[in-house]
Amino acid sequence: MSWSDWFDVKGLQAIAKHTGLAGAAIVSFIFVHWLVRWGLGPGWWSNVVEFLEKFLIVTLFLVFVVKIGYDFIREIGRNVRDKNIILA
Amino acid sequence: MSAIRTSFWRDCSNLYTLYMIAGVAAVPAGIIYALLAASGVDHWWTAFPLLAVGLISALLAWRYCERRLLLPTDVIFRANHVISDVATVQPVGAGAAAATFAFAVMLSLGSIESKTSLKTSIDVKPVMGTQTIFVRLTF
Numbered sequence: 054m055s056w057s058d059w060f061d062v063k064g065l066q067a068i069a070k071h072t073g074l075a076g077a078a079i080v081s082f083i084f085v086h087w088l089v090r091w092g093l094g095p096g097w098w099s100n101v102v103e104f105l106e107k108f109l110i111v112t113l114f115l116v117f118v119v120k121i122g123y124d125f126i127r128e129i130g131r132n133v134r135d136k137n138i139i140l141a
Numbered sequence: 142m143s144a145i146r147t148s149f150w151r152d153c154s155n156l157y158t159l160y161m162i163a164g165v166a167a168v169p170a171g172i173i174y175a176l177l178a179a180s181g182v183d184h185w186w187t188a189f190p191l192l193a194v195g196l197i198s199a200l201l202a203w204r205y206c207e208r209r210l211l212l213p214t215d216v217i218f219r220a221n222h223v224i225s226d227v228a229t230v231q232p233v234g235a236g237a238a239a240a241t242f243a244f245a246v247m248l249s250l251g252s253i254e255s256k257t258s259l260k261t262s263i264d265v266k267p268v269m270g271t272q273t274i275f276v277r278l279t280f
Contacts, residue, residue: 070156078160097179104175105168112167112195113160119200 067124075117082109159203166202170195 086106093099174191177183 070153074153074157075160077157078164081161082164101172101175101179104178105171108171108174108192108195109164109167111192112171112199113164115192115196116160116163116199116203119196 068121071117071121071124075113075120079110079113082106082113159207162206163199163203167195167199170198 083106086102086109090099090102093102170191174188174195177187177191
């Protein structure tokens with residue numbers, strides 16, 4: 054069984070799109086937090102914003118993993134239905 | 142080719158918006174974590190539950206916005222304009238009412254499964270001297 058039995062072009066495109074756009078969203082959040090921290094200056098609140106930034110990055114990464122995992126499972130399901138993969 | 146390109150960028154913009162919405166939805170849990178962490182209460186038993194809350198709220202916001210805000214225009218048009226009475230049962234008895242209720246529940250669950258927007262409502266009206274149940278489906 055080759056890799057293309059698991060992922061066709063559509064599946065790979067979807068994963069590439071998710072990777073690029075999740076990355077873009079994370080970079081956007083980092084930029085916004087940087088702006089806020091720059092506006093606040095050094096201090097306790099700046100520290101709070103930094104922790105919030107870390108939390109959001111981890112959360113977005115987990116959302117990305119969940120969504121990719123969902124696509125992956127759906128792709129396997131489609132292959133099983135089309136009998137590209139035969140379950141013993 | 143132009144239509145394909147437009148569709149590609151629309152998909153990308155929708156997906157980017159969904160990721161941003163997911164991030165914003167996780168902000169309340171993130172603020173609680175950040176306040177705790179900045180106060181020196183930064184332990185795994187505070188971080189993991191808050192991370193779970195943040196992830197769940199992000200996924201729920203994603204699902205809500207995907208279904209409600211980013212539907213194609215024609216689906217939104219139908220949702221606003223087509224109201225149909227699909228089933229009428231008369232006269233009202235306990236069995237008929239139970240069957241009607243089960244029918245509405247099955248349709249609602251089916252619509253969730255097939256990702257279509259559908260609301261069911263049941264109302265009882267006096268028609269021609271009998272009590273009649275109307276099952277109203279709004280697509």
